[in-house]
């Protein structure tokens with residue numbers, strides 16, 4: 001026997017490492033956008049919607065809606081006048097605008113609303129919209145507090161509304177391919193999942209510029225505050241609301257929610273993690289914000305553990321990894337790769353180095369007699385794995401909206417309903433609870449509450 005034998009497993013590992021870097025061809029996934037409306041939509045089936053909130057996201061959604069067949073934006077609402085104009089520009093139409101969302105809910109010709117307002121405003125607009133008989137696309141994270149989420153579910157069910165929550169990755173063709181691989185069992189038993197979303201720029205850390213026309217004249221400041229504590233006009237709070245606990249949930253609500261939604265969708269999980277532990281800190285963006293610029297949270301789920309990180313001080317992009325007993329699945333930005341692990345039986349190579357030669361040889365002889373190499377075993381591992389990318393210009397935002405509007409039309413289920421959205425949002429609240437209380441956060445499902453562990 002050679003002194004430092006390279007086992008077949010080690011050899012394959014070295015070989016596939018090189019292959020992964022060079023020859024695994026990426027398959028370009030085909031968009032299924034029009035699955036939401038496979039035929040041209042008859043004018044009588046047009047869904048008429050209004051957008052409540054026409055800020056950064058509202059405008060993005062309005063722009064995306066122009067690519068969804070069979071929908072028409074009929075009104076735009078925002079508390080800041082310039083955003084009403086930006087919304088009209090996004091939808092390329094002079095639709096009526098207002099500061100008062102209730103006037104939109106009163107309109108009989110509005111079938112559905114998109115709610116793209118700050119997180120602390122989701123609940124009351126969502127509940128009013130349901131009570132007014134409108135279907136609702138509500139941005140992520142669904143809730144600002146645990147209590148909000150359950151109250152919103154009750155309102156949606158009472159009024160029998162179609163609800164889609166806005167974590168668009170769950171409608172992505174990349175995530176759908178990942179789910180197909182996960183469900184096929186190719187990964188074996190997945191016990192560890194990790195994900196991160198790291199950025200390194202002022203914009204990535206929500207240090208958005210304040211528009212020069214921002215004032216109490218152009219913005220309805222009191223309506224923005226809503227049920228949050230009263231304060232004098234402060235444009236920093238209005239435009240950089242994600243930094244403040246009264247209106248947002250920091251990195252957990254902004255980015256963890258996408259990672260959690262993706263992990264839940266791919267792994268077929270529709271529950272809340274049992275407990276969470278967080279660590280992090282405010283290292284760089286010491287601008288008066290109330291949230292850390294680095295947070296890491298470890299979640300316990302019944303069948304696996306999840307580790308999440310968001311760091312605003314390094315541009316690492318977006319990553320989700322599923323680690324199974326038979327393979328690894330990675331989503332890095334817009335690329336998905338699956339790599340099998342070689343789990344065919346192997347004779348022990350490491351510890352028998354401490355055996356005398358005669359015992360080693362005896363052991364290896366017996367092992368090979370008991371494990372004959374069959375053709376099936378030899379061909380079992382596809383060493384190259386698989387790799388997929390989305391086509392240039394692909395938009396999961398359009399797919400997610402199309403899925404919602406189709407459900408409004410057909411009353412068929414959406415990909416991300418209020419139950420799913422609530423579970424993902426509670427994941428964010430667990431993370432922040434653990435961070436701010438310096439304690440393990442335990443989900444008490446019976447009491448629908450987070451408690452200290």
Ligand SMILES: NC(=O)c1ccc[n+]([C@@H]2O[C@H](COP(=O)([O-])OP(=O)(O)OC[C@H]3O[C@@H](n4cnc5c(N)ncnc54)[C@H](O)[C@@H]3O)[C@@H](O)[C@H]2O)c1
Pocket residue numbers: 052053054055056057058077078079080083099101115116117118119121125139140141166167168223224238239241253254
């Ligand atoms: N799915 C995603 O990828 C994604 C991306 C960005 C933001 N979001 C979510 O979208 C929501 C909005 O975020 P944003 O970045 O657009 O914030 P933003 O500050 O740019 O815009 C929010 C807008 O809502 C308006 N608004 C607030 N309360 C209102 C009310 N009562 N009536 C009418 N208008 C009201 C504000 O005037 C503001 O213009 C948040 O929940 C955020 O988490 C989701």
